[in-house]
Amino acid sequence: xALQLKVNLRDQGYKIMxxxxxxxxxxxxxxxxxxxxxxxxxxxxxxxxxxGKTLEKxxxxxxxxxxxxxxxxxxxxxxxxxxxxxLEKIAKHDVNKNIFVVALGGGVVGDLSGFxxxxxxxGIPYIQVPTTLLAQIDSAIGGKxxxxxxxxxxxxxxxxxxxxxxxxxxxLSTLDKRQIRNGLAEAVKYGVISDRxxxxxxxxxxxxxxxxxxxxxxxxxxxxxxxxxxxVEQDEKETKGIRTILNFGHTVGHAVEAAGxxxxxxxxxxxxxxxxxxAELSVRLKYLTAKEAAVxxxxxxxxxxxxxxxxxxxxxxxxxxxxxxxxxxxKPRFVLATGLGTVKVVEGIPLSDIKSAIQSxx
Ligand SMILES: NC(=O)c1ccc[n+]([C@@H]2O[C@H](COP(=O)([O-])OP(=O)(O)OC[C@H]3O[C@@H](n4cnc5c(N)ncnc54)[C@H](O)[C@@H]3O)[C@@H](O)[C@H]2O)c1
Ligand SMILES: [Zn+2]
Numbered sequence: 001x002a003l004q005l006k007v008n009l010r011d012q013g014y015k016i017m018x019x020x021x022x023x024x025x026x027x028x029x030x031x032x033x034x035x036x037x038x039x040x041x042x043x044x045x046x047x048x049x050x051x052g053k054t055l056e057k058x059x060x061x062x063x064x065x066x067x068x069x070x071x072x073x074x075x076x077x078x079x080x081x082x083x084x085x086x087l088e089k090i091a092k093h094d095v096n097k098n099i100f101v102v103a104l105g106g107g108v109v110g111d112l113s114g115f116x117x118x119x120x121x122x123g124i125p126y127i128q129v130p131t132t133l134l135a136q137i138d139s140a141i142g143g144k145x146x147x148x149x150x151x152x153x154x155x156x157x158x159x160x161x162x163x164x165x166x167x168x169x170x171x172l173s174t175l176d177k178r179q180i181r182n183g184l185a186e187a188v189k190y191g192v193i194s195d196r197x198x199x200x201x202x203x204x205x206x207x208x209x210x211x212x213x214x215x216x217x218x219x220x221x222x223x224x225x226x227x228x229x230x231x232v233e234q235d236e237k238e239t240k241g242i243r244t245i246l247n248f249g250h251t252v253g254h255a256v257e258a259a260g261x262x263x264x265x266x267x268x269x270x271x272x273x274x275x276x277x278x279a280e281l282s283v284r285l286k287y288l289t290a291k292e293a294a295v296x297x298x299x300x301x302x303x304x305x306x307x308x309x310x311x312x313x314x315x316x317x318x319x320x321x322x323x324x325x326x327x328x329x330x331k332p333r334f335v336l337a338t339g340l341g342t343v344k345v346v347e348g349i350p351l352s353d354i355k356s357a358i359q360s361x362x
Contacts, residue, residue: 001019002017002018002019002022002025003017003018003019003218003222004016004017004018005018005222005225005226005229006229007141007142007161007165007229007232007233008233009161009232009233009236010236011161012161012163014161014162014163014164014165015164015165016141016164016165016167016225016229017029017164017165017166017167018136018167018169018218018221018222018225019167019168019169019218020168020169020170020214020215020217020218021168021170021214022166022168022170023051023054023055023058023129023166023168023170023171024054024057024058025058026055026058026059026127026129026166027058027059027060027061027062027064028058028062029164029166030059030062030064030127030164031062031063033163033164035064035100035125035163036063036064036098037064037065037097037098037099037100038064038065038066038067038093038097038098038099038100039059039064039065039066039067039099039100039101039102040067040069040090040093040099040100040101040102041055041056041066041067041068041069041101041102041104042069042070042071042086042101042102042103042104042105042109042112042113042116043068043069043070043071043103043104043105043109044070044071044072044073044105044109045070045072045073046073047104047105047109047131048068048070048104050171050174051104051131051171052068052104055102055104055129056068065097067093069086069089069090071086071109071112073108074108075108075148075153075262077108077109077112078108078111078112078146078147078148078153078154079147079148080147080149080156082112082147083112083115083116083147086112086116087116087119087120090116090120091120099124100117100124100125100126100127100163101113101116101117101124101125101126101127102126102127102129103126103127103128103129103130103140103162104129104131105129105130105131105132105135106130106131106132106134106135106139106179107130107132107134107135107138107139107140109131110128110130110135110139110140110145111139111144111145111146111147111154111157112145112147113126113145114126114128114143114144114145114146114158114160114162115145115146115147115156115157115158115160117145117160118145118157118158118160119158123160125163126160126162126163127162127163127164127165127166128140128141128162128164128165128166129166129167129168130165130166130167131171131172131175132172132175132179132182132183133172133175133179133180133182133183133184133186133187133217133221134179134182134183134186134267134268136167136169136172136183136221136224136225137183137186137187137190137220137221137224137225137228138183138186138224138228140162140165140167141165141225141228141229141232142161142228142232142236143159143160143161143162143232143236144157144159145157145158145159145160146158153262159236159237165225167221167225169212169214169217169218169221170214172212172217173212173214175212177210177304178266179266180209180210180212181210181268181269181303181304181305182266182267182268182269183268184202184206184209184210184268184303184305185249185268185269185271185272185275185300185303185305186224186268186271187202187220187224188202188272188275188296188299188300188303189246189248189249189271189275190223190224190227190228191340191341192248192275192296192337192340192341192343193227193245193246193248193335193341193342193343194227194245194341194342194343195223195227195341196339196340196341197341198220198223198224198227199299199340199341201219201220201223202220202299203295203298203299203302205220206299206302206303209303210303210304228246231243231245231246241345244333244335244345245335245343245345247335248275248278248335248337248343249271249272249273249274249275249277249278249335250271250274250335251274251278251321251324251333251334251335252273252274252277252278252317252321252358253267253270253271253272253273253274253275254270254274254320254321254324255274255317255318255320255321255324256270256273256274256309256312256317256320257270258320258323259312259316259317259319259320260311260312264310264311264312265306268305269305269306272300272303272305272306273305273306273309273361275296275300276296276297276300276307276361277357277358277360277361278334278335278336278337278357279292279293279296279297279337280293280357280360280361281334281336281349281353281354281357282336282337282338284353284356284357285336285346285349285353287336287337287338287344287346288336288337288338288339292337292339292340293337295340296337296340307361308361308362309358309361309362313362314355314358314359314362317358318355318358321354332347332348332349332351332354333345333346333347333349334346334349334354
């Protein structure tokens with residue numbers, strides 16, 4: 001049995017389905033969406049090996065054709081080269097056929113496949129089948145699709161919503177622990193920005209989560225997806241500033257990730273460090289108590305997320321932060337915690353406070 005959420009958008013709403021061992025039922029769901037023809041499954045070789053058969057069987061039983069196109073693992077696949085390569089293959093395959101895209105993978109496959117679907121023939125339907133915790137609670141929801149340029153990440157993309165997000169938490173059992181920790185950093189973020197109960201639930205269940213307990217994971221993925229969906233509904237294209245709260249921990253987090261050349265720290269690890277700094281700043285500016293900041297830090301440590309920013313100096317972090325388009329120059333804007341479960345977007349924070357907050361974690 002899968003849990004269901006709806007993302008209600010003006011043009012097109014869609015369902016998010018969450019459960020354990022539900023991949024084998026996806027064919028029937030796609031049929032119910034009135035999709036027909038050939039599924040173009042974009043994935044990594046390892047994921048095809050692990051889950052390709054289950055997916056293929058479920059689709060063929062319902063009369064769908066299935067074609068797999070594999071891309072290498074890693075951020076490098078979110079490139080113009082891989083993107084165009086996929087389009088060429090799809091175009092060759094697409095002769096008098098109805099086709100739709102299925103993204104079977106983490107955020108890399110999801111962002112890339114979404115952009116392929118958004119642009120091939122000016123848009124064909126696509127389905128997100130996220131296989132990392134980060135993708136299930138974050139990247140698969142909300143319709144942000146993109147590829148990278150040499151100059152920077154996610155510089156080419158589109159808002160293009162999927163027809164369905166299908167999250168089977170049982171696939172997370174093959175994910176390595178570092179990736180689970182990464183996803184949990186974002187889960188903690190959702191707790192801090194809007195749900196104290198979720199925060200406490202994560203805090204109580206850290207060891208079960210690190211062991212990929214399906215029941216606890218289902219609950220976490222459901223609660224986080226609900227929060228992301230509600231935020232996206234209010235601010236689909238990030239024009240109203242509401243989506244900004246999702247960036248809690250990300251201003252410094254992105255800078256740390258970039259200063260480490262995207263190698264030193266994974267995204268979730270950088271966000272964990274960014275959340276520590278944001279909490280410290282919130283305490284300094286009297287929005288948060290020192291005790292609350294310590295509780296947040298304790299949970300991040302229990303998960304095994306980094307406690308100190310290593311391998312880089314303050315000027316490098318600041319330089320990347322000033323580059324961030326979301327960090328308005330002259331008017332530093334930060335998402336600060338006003339409790340564990342509430343945040344506030346604050347503008348005009350003195351740079352000296354930001355520097356000291358970062359410094360305390362170097
Ligand atoms: N669109 C958005 O809103 C949004 C939000 C956040 C992040 N992102 C993007 O997401 C990307 C990062 O995504 P990610 O953290 O999921 O990384 P990822 O997609 O690179 O996946 C991480 C690794 O895990 C492996 N993997 C995936 N699922 C597995 C499974 N079930 N079992 C075993 N191995 C598995 C992959 O092969 C890969 O090597 C970045 O490109 C980032 O820009 C997008
Ligand atoms: Zn993030």
